[in-house]
Amino acid sequence: MGNFFLSKKQNVSELSTFYSFLIGFVIALMIGTIILIIQEKNPLETFSLMFRLSLGSVNSFTSSLNKAVPLILAGLGISIINSVKFWNIGAEGQIFFGAIAVNYIYINTQVTNSTMLIFVLLISGFVGGAICILIPAITKVFFGVNEIITTLLTNYIAIGITIYLINGPWKDPGSLNFPAAEYIGEEVYLPTIFGKLSFGFIVCITFTVIAFYLKNKSIFGYELRIAGGSELTAIYAGINAKQKAFIAMLIGGGFAGLAGGIELLGQTHRLSTGISQGFGYTAIIVAAITGMRPIGIFLVGCLFGALSIGGSVIQTVGVSTYIADIIQASTLMGALISQFFFNYEIKRKENA
Amino acid sequence: MLDIQLIGLLNATLQAATLLFIAALGELITEKSGILNLGVEGMIAIGAVSGFMTAINTENIYLAIIVGILSSAAFASIHALVTVLLKQDQTVSGLILTILGLALSSLMGKEYRGKKLNVKIESLSNNNEPSNFIEVLMSQNIVFYIALILMISVSYLLQNTLFGRRLQAVGEDSKAADSMGLKVNRTQFIATCIGGAFAGLSGVYLTLSYVPYWTDNMTSGRGWIALALVIFGGWKPYRTALGALLFGFLEALVPRLQTYGFDLNPYIVKITPYIITIFILVILTIYKGGRTGAPKNIGIPFFRENR
Numbered sequence: 001m002g003n004f005f006l007s008k009k010q011n012v013s014e015l016s017t018f019y020s021f022l023i024g025f026v027i028a029l030m031i032g033t034i035i036l037i038i039q040e041k042n043p044l045e046t047f048s049l050m051f052r053l054s055l056g057s058v059n060s061f062t063s064s065l066n067k068a069v070p071l072i073l074a075g076l077g078i079s080i081i082n083s084v085k086f087w088n089i090g091a092e093g094q095i096f097f098g099a100i101a102v103n104y105i106y107i108n109t110q111v112t113n114s115t116m117l118i119f120v121l122l123i124s125g126f127v128g129g130a131i132c133i134l135i136p137a138i139t140k141v142f143f144g145v146n147e148i149i150t151t152l153l154t155n156y157i158a159i160g161i162t163i164y165l166i167n168g169p170w171k172d173p174g175s176l177n178f179p180a181a182e183y184i185g186e187e188v189y190l191p192t193i194f195g196k197l198s199f200g201f202i203v204c205i206t207f208t209v210i211a212f213y214l215k216n217k218s219i220f221g222y223e224l225r226i227a228g229g230s231e232l233t234a235i236y237a238g239i240n241a242k243q244k245a246f247i248a249m250l251i252g253g254g255f256a257g258l259a260g261g262i263e264l265l266g267q268t269h270r271l272s273t274g275i276s277q278g279f280g281y282t283a284i285i286v287a288a289i290t291g292m293r294p295i296g297i298f299l300v301g302c303l304f305g306a307l308s309i310g311g312s313v314i315q316t317v318g319v320s321t322y323i324a325d326i327i328q329a330s331t332l333m334g335a336l337i338s339q340f341f342f343n344y345e346i347k348r349k350e351n352a
Numbered sequence: 353m354l355d356i357q358l359i360g361l362l363n364a365t366l367q368a369a370t371l372l373f374i375a376a377l378g379e380l381i382t383e384k385s386g387i388l389n390l391g392v393e394g395m396i397a398i399g400a401v402s403g404f405m406t407a408i409n410t411e412n413i414y415l416a417i418i419v420g421i422l423s424s425a426a427f428a429s430i431h432a433l434v435t436v437l438l439k440q441d442q443t444v445s446g447l448i449l450t451i452l453g454l455a456l457s458s459l460m461g462k463e464y465r466g467k468k469l470n471v472k473i474e475s476l477s478n479n480n481e482p483s484n485f486i487e488v489l490m491s492q493n494i495v496f497y498i499a500l501i502l503m504i505s506v507s508y509l510l511q512n513t514l515f516g517r518r519l520q521a522v523g524e525d526s527k528a529a530d531s532m533g534l535k536v537n538r539t540q541f542i543a544t545c546i547g548g549a550f551a552g553l554s555g556v557y558l559t560l561s562y563v564p565y566w567t568d569n570m571t572s573g574r575g576w577i578a579l580a581l582v583i584f585g586g587w588k589p590y591r592t593a594l595g596a597l598l599f600g601f602l603e604a605l606v607p608r609l610q611t612y613g614f615d616l617n618p619y620i621v622k623i624t625p626y627i628i629t630i631f632i633l634v635i636l637t638i639y640k641g642g643r644t645g646a647p648k649n650i651g652i653p654f655f656r657e658n659r
Contacts, residue, residue: 139634149576149629152573152576153580153626154630160619163622168617168619320462326459329452336434336445336448337438340440
C-alpha cells in the first residue's frame with residue numbers, strides 16, 4: 001500500500017448518492033438472500049411474497065405508504081438538525097413523546113369541533129417531540145455535551161415514561177394482556193383518503209415540502225448551514241449560531257414528534273409501546289442514505305415503508321421480521337462502501 | 353459480617369460494573385487511535401448471542417467466550433473497513449453497526465430465546481453465601497479478574513510501551529504519525545477490532561453470567577452507557593473503571609431502593625440510570641469546559657495525500 005495514495009475526485013456527480021444507494025440496495029438484497037438460504041427458506045419466493053404483500057394491492061400499497069410516514073417525518077427532522085452538523089439519534093423517543101403529548105392534550109381538552117381538535121392534537125405532537133429533545137438541545141448548544149449520547153438516552157427515557165403511563169395513570173382496565181392506554185374517540189381518528197391511505201400521508205407530503213424549502217430555499221436554512229460551518233464565518237455573517245442550532249434541534253425533534261402524533265391518531269388509536277417499532281432508528285438510515293436531502297428522504301422512506309410492511313407480513317410464513325431491518329441497514333452500509341469509489345481514486349505515487 | 357442486603361448490592365455492583373467497563377475499555381482503545389465507533393451496542397449484542405449459542409450447543413464455556421470475542425471483533429472489522437480503509441463517515445458507520453448488530457443478533461438468537469444454560473463461567477471460590485468483602489471479590493467469576501488484568505495492562509500499554517505511544521500518536525495527529533513512518537491505517541484497523549473483541553467479551557459476560565439467558569435487545573442501552581463512560585473517564589483506563597463502578601452501583605442500587613423502604617414506582621426506577629447518565633455527562637462537560645481529554649483526531653479520516 002505504501003506506493004499508493006487516495007485522491008479525492010473533484011467533480012463528483014450529484015447523482016452519485018443515488019447510484020450508491022442502488023448499489024447498496026443490490027448488496028443488501030444479496031445479503032438478505034444469503035440469510036434466507038441459511039435459514040432454509042426459498043429467497044425468490046420470500047422476496048416475491050414480500051413484494052406482493054407490500055405493493056401488490058391497493059390496500060397493501062397504501063399501508064406501505066402509511067408505514068413510510070413516520071420514517072419520512074423523523075428522517076426529515078434528522079436532516080434539519082444535521083444542517084448544523086449535529087446528530088439526532090433520539091427520533092424514536094421523540095415519536096413516543098409526540099404520542100404522549102397528543103394523548104395528554106386529548107384527555108385534558110374541551111374542544112368539541114373535531115377538525116379543530118385534530119389540528120390541535122397534531123400541533124401537540126410536534127410540541128411533544130420538541131420537548132423530548134429540549135434537554136439534549138440545551139446541553140449541546142450551550143454546554144457542548146455530546147448530543148449523540150444524550151439524544152440516544154432520551155429514547156430509553158421516553159419509552160420508559162410510555163410504559164409507566166400505560167401501566168399506571170393512563171392504564172386501560174379493559175386491556176389485560178397488552179398494556180395500553182384507553183382508545184381515543186373515533187371523532188379524532190385521522191380520515192382515510194382511499195384504500196387504507198391515511199390523511200397522515202398528506203401531512204407528510206406537506207412537511208416534506210416545508211423541510212425542502214426550509215433547508216434549501218429559505219434564509220433560515222442558509223443561516224443553519226453557516227452556523228454548522230466555521231464559528232468565525234458565523235460571527236462575520238452576524239449569525240447567532242447557537243440560537244439557530246437550538247431552533248433547528250427543536251424543529252427536528254418536532255418533526256419526529258408529529259410522526260408519533262400521526263401514528264396515534266391514524267394507526268394505533270391508542271398509546272402503547274407499539275407506537276413505534278424502531279421507526280426512529282430506521283429514519284437515521286433513511287436520512288443518512290440520501291445525504292440528508294428531503295426529497296430523497298421522501299422516496300427512500302416510501303421504499304423502506306414497503307420493506308417494513310413486507311418484513312412484518314412474512315412472519316406468517318416463518319421468516320424473521322428482522323430480515324427487513326437487516327436489508328435496510330445493509331443498504332446504507334453498501335451505499336457507504338460504494339460512495340468511496342465515487343468520491344476517491346487510488347493513485348500511484350509518481351516518485352515511487 | 354456484612355448485612356446480607358449490602359452483600360447483594362456489592363455483588364450486583366461489581367457485576368454490572370464489569371460488564372460496562374470491558375466494553376468501555378475496548379471503545380477507549382479504538383478512540384485512542386482516532387476512530388469513533390458508535391456500534392458498541394451492536395457489537396455487545398453480537399458477542400452475547402454468538403457466545404450463548406456456542407455455550408448451548410457445545411456446553412463448552414471457554415469455547416463460547418472465544419467465539420463471542422472473535423465474532424464481535426469480526427463484526428467490528430466492518431466498521432474498520434468502511435471508516436479506516438474507505439474513509440467514510442464514522443458516525444454513520446457506527447450507527448449502522450448498532451442497528452445491524454441488534455437485528456442480526458435477534459435473527460440469530462431466534463431459536464435460543466428462553467433456553468436454559470447448563471454451564472457457567474467458573475469463579476475462584478464456589479462460595480454461594482459470601483459474608484465479607486474479600487469473599488464477595490473471590491466469588492466473582494473469571495471475567496471479573498480478566499477485566500482487572502485488562503485495566504492494568506491497557507493502562508500500562510498506553511503509558512509505557514511503544515505500541516501504546518504509537519497508538520496515541522495516531523489518534524492525536526495522524527498526519528504527523530504518518531510522516532514519522534507509523535502505519536496509520538493498520539494501527540486504526542487493529543484498534544477497531546480490539547474494541548470489538550472487548551465488546552464481545554462484555555457480551556458473553558452478559559449472556560453467560562450476568563443474566564444468564566438470551567432475549568432480543570437485551571443489551572438495553574449498555575453499549576451507549578459504555579460510550580458515555582469513555583467520556584466520563586477522560587479516555588483514561590483507571591478513571592473509566594471508577595466510572596463503571598459508579599454506574600454499576602447505580603444500576604444495582606436503583607432496583608433495591610424499594611426493599612430499603614423507599615416507595616418508588618418501579619417503572620420510573622427503570623429509567624433513572626439513563627437520566628443519571630445524561631446528568632453526569634452534563635455536569636462533567638460543564639466542569640471540564642472543553643478540556644475533555646479526547647484524542648484530537650477522533651472522527652477525522654486520515655488521508656495520505658493531505659500530507
